[in-house]
Amino acid sequence: MNTSDQPIISVRALTARYGERTVLDKISFEVKRGEIFVILGGSGCGKSTLMKYMIGLYQPAEGEVFIDSEKFSGTDEKTYNRILRKIGVMYQSGALFGSMTIQENVRLPMDEYTTLTMSAKNAAAADKLALVGLQDSAGKLPSELSGGMVKRAAIARALSLNPAIVFLDEPSAGLDPITSAGLDATIIELSRNLGVTFVIVTHELASIYALADRCIMLDAKTKGIIASGQPADLRDHPPNALVKSFFHRQPLTDTINRTPP
Amino acid sequence: MASTLTSTVGEKTCAIVRDLQNQVVFLGQLTVALGQVLRRPRQLHIKKILQIFHTAAVDGLPIVGLISLLTGLIISSQSVGPLKTYGADIHVIYLVALIMFRELSPIMTAILLAGRTGSAFAAEIGTMKVNEELDALKTMGLDPVRFLVVERVIAGFWAMPFLTIYSMLLGVAASFAVMLGNGYSLSALYTELTNYCNVTDIMEGLLKSFFFGVLVTGVGCLRGIQTKAGAAAVGQSTTRAVVSSIILIIASDCIFTFISTTLRAKGLPF
Numbered sequence: 001m002n003t004s005d006q007p008i009i010s011v012r013a014l015t016a017r018y019g020e021r022t023v024l025d026k027i028s029f030e031v032k033r034g035e036i037f038v039i040l041g042g043s044g045c046g047k048s049t050l051m052k053y054m055i056g057l058y059q060p061a062e063g064e065v066f067i068d069s070e071k072f073s074g075t076d077e078k079t080y081n082r083i084l085r086k087i088g089v090m091y092q093s094g095a096l097f098g099s100m101t102i103q104e105n106v107r108l109p110m111d112e113y114t115t116l117t118m119s120a121k122n123a124a125a126a127d128k129l130a131l132v133g134l135q136d137s138a139g140k141l142p143s144e145l146s147g148g149m150v151k152r153a154a155i156a157r158a159l160s161l162n163p164a165i166v167f168l169d170e171p172s173a174g175l176d177p178i179t180s181a182g183l184d185a186t187i188i189e190l191s192r193n194l195g196v197t198f199v200i201v202t203h204e205l206a207s208i209y210a211l212a213d214r215c216i217m218l219d220a221k222t223k224g225i226i227a228s229g230q231p232a233d234l235r236d237h238p239p240n241a242l243v244k245s246f247f248h249r250q251p252l253t254d255t256i257n258r259t260p261p
Numbered sequence: 262m263a264s265t266l267t268s269t270v271g272e273k274t275c276a277i278v279r280d281l282q283n284q285v286v287f288l289g290q291l292t293v294a295l296g297q298v299l300r301r302p303r304q305l306h307i308k309k310i311l312q313i314f315h316t317a318a319v320d321g322l323p324i325v326g327l328i329s330l331l332t333g334l335i336i337s338s339q340s341v342g343p344l345k346t347y348g349a350d351i352h353v354i355y356l357v358a359l360i361m362f363r364e365l366s367p368i369m370t371a372i373l374l375a376g377r378t379g380s381a382f383a384a385e386i387g388t389m390k391v392n393e394e395l396d397a398l399k400t401m402g403l404d405p406v407r408f409l410v411v412e413r414v415i416a417g418f419w420a421m422p423f424l425t426i427y428s429m430l431l432g433v434a435a436s437f438a439v440m441l442g443n444g445y446s447l448s449a450l451y452t453e454l455t456n457y458c459n460v461t462d463i464m465e466g467l468l469k470s471f472f473f474g475v476l477v478t479g480v481g482c483l484r485g486i487q488t489k490a491g492a493a494a495v496g497q498s499t500t501r502a503v504v505s506s507i508i509l510i511i512a513s514d515c516i517f518t519f520i521s522t523t524l525r526a527k528g529l530p531f
C-alpha cells in the first residue's frame with residue numbers, strides 16, 4: 001500500500017474556517033514521500049492554519065486530509081493516534097513546556113511512547129539537541145533561552161520520535177544566517193539520508209531556494225493556492241504579479257494581475 | 262427594539278446552555294482521566310501534586326487564618342450584646358461554632374481558593390493555550406486534561422479540607438478569645454462547645470470542602486483550557502474562573518444545606 005509513488009499527504013478540497021470566517025477555500029494539493037515541501041504566502045494568509053488542519057488539530061468543515069493513504073481528518077481515535085505517531089510538529093511560537101527543561105521537553109514524547117531506559121532516552125534527547133546545536137543548553141528552562149534557541153529546541157522535540165513527516169512553522173524566523181544555513185543543511189541531510197518528509201512554512205528566500213523540492217503559495221484574497229511548482233521555476237516564470245514580487249523581493253505595485261493561475 | 266431584546270436574551274441563553282454543556286463534557290473528560298490515572302497510579306507525578314498542594318494550601322494559610330479570625334471575632338463581639346439581654350451570651354460559642362463548621366469555613370475557604378488558586382490555574386493553562394502548548398500536547402497524543410488538570414484537581418481535593426479545618430479552628434478560637442475577655446472561664450467555654458456541637462457538624466463542613474476543592478480547581482482549569490487567542494484572553498479567563506467558581510460554590514452550598522436540613526428535620530443524625 002505504501003508504495004513510494006503514492007503521495008504521503010493528500011489534501012482534498014479543504015476548507016478552513018474560524019467561526020463564520022473562511023480562511024482557506026477548497027484547496028487541494030499533494031506532498032510526495034521524502035520531499036521537502038514548502039508553504040509560502042503573505043502574513044495572515046492562513047499558512048499556520050493550513051498546517052494545523054494537516055496535523056489533525058482542527059476538523060475541516062469541508063474536505064479531507066489523507067496521510068499515508070489513510071483518512072486523517074474525522075477518523076476514529078485509534079487511527080488518529082496511530083497516524084499522530086508518524087508526525088512531528090514545530091509550532092510557530094515554539095510551544096515548549098515552560099515548567100520543563102529543554103532536555104525534558106525533547107524527552108517527553110519518548111517518555112510517553114517508548115519503553116527505553118532513562119539513560120537511553122537522555123542519550124537520544126542529547127543527540128537531537130546536538131543536531132540543532134543546543135547540546136550545552138539541555139538543562140536550561142525555555143524562559144532562559146533566546147527566541148532562536150527556543151525554535152531550535154522545538155525542532156529537536158519535533159524530531160524526538162524519528163517521525164516520517166515533520167511539520168515546521170517558520171523554523172528559520174529569528175535565526176542568524178549561519179544558524180539558519182546550518183538548520184537548512186540538517187533538514188536536507190535528514191530528508192536525503194532518512195527519507196523524512198518535510199512540510200515547511202517559511203518566508204526566507206534563501207531557505208526556499210536551498211530546501212524546497214516543491215512549494216505552494218497561498219493568497220489571502222483568493223483564499224486559495226495562487227501558484228505551485230519548483231521555486232526556481234516560479235522565480236523565472238512567475239504566473240502573476242504577486243508571485244513575481246515575492247520571489248524578487250519587490251513591493252507589489254499593481255494588483256490587476258493578481259488572478260490565480 | 263423588541264426583536265433585539267428577544268434576540269439578545271436568546272443569544273445569552275444559548276451561551277449559558279453551551280457553557281453548561283461544556284462543563285458537563287469537561288466533567289466527563291475529567292472523570293475518564295481520573296479513572297485512567299487511578300488504574301495506573303504510576304503515571305501520577307506525586308512531586309508535582311505536592312508542589313501544587315504547597316502553593317494552594319500551605320501558602321494559603323495566612324490569608325485563610327486572617328479572614329477566619331476576623332469572622333470569628335466579628336460574629337462573637339457583635340452577638341454577645343443581643344444574647345446577653347436573654348442571659349444567653351455563653352451560647353455565642355455554640356453560634357459561632359455552628360456557623361463556622363457547617364457553612365462559613367468551607368464557603369470562605371473555597372472563595373479564597375478560587376481567588377488564589379483557581380485563578381492561577383486559569384492563567385497558567387490559559388497562557389499555555391495562547392502559546393500553542395495545548396496544541397503541542399494534542400499532537401503528541403497527550404490528553405491535556407490528564408496531563409494538566411488531574412494533578413491540579415487532586416491537589417485541590419486535599420488542599421480544601423486542610424484549609425477548612427484551619428479556618429474552623431481559628432474561627433472558634435477567636436470566639437473563645439472574645440468570651441474569655443467577657444469573663445468566662447476556658448472550661449465553661451469548652452463544655453459549651455462539646456455540649457452543643459458534635460462531630461457531624463464538622464463532617465458536614467468537611468464533606469463540602471472536598472467537593473468545593475474539586476469544583477474550584479476544576480473550574481479554574483476549564484476556564485484556562487477555554488482561553489481564546491491573545492493576551493487579553495488570559496485575563497478574561499482568570500476573571501471567568503473566579504466568577505463561575507463563586508456562583509457554583511453558592512449554588513451547590515444551597516443544595517447541600519437543603520439536603521442536610523431535610524435530613525436533620527427527619528431526625529437523622531446530621
Ligand SMILES: Nc1ncnc2c1ncn2[C@@H]1O[C@H](COP(=O)(O)OP(=O)(O)OP(=O)(O)O)[C@@H](O)[C@H]1O
Pocket residue numbers: 018023041042043044045046047048049050092490
Ligand atoms: N484562533 C484563531 N481564531 C480566529 N481567527 C484566527 C485564529 N488563528 C488565526 N486566525 C486568522 O486566520 C488568518 C490566518 O492566520 P494564520 O495564523 O494561519 O496566518 P499565517 O499565514 O500563519 O501568518 P504568519 O505568517 O503571520 O504566521 C488570520 O487572518 C488570522 O487573523
Ligand SMILES: [Mg+2]
Pocket residue numbers: 047048049092169
Ligand atoms: Mg503562521
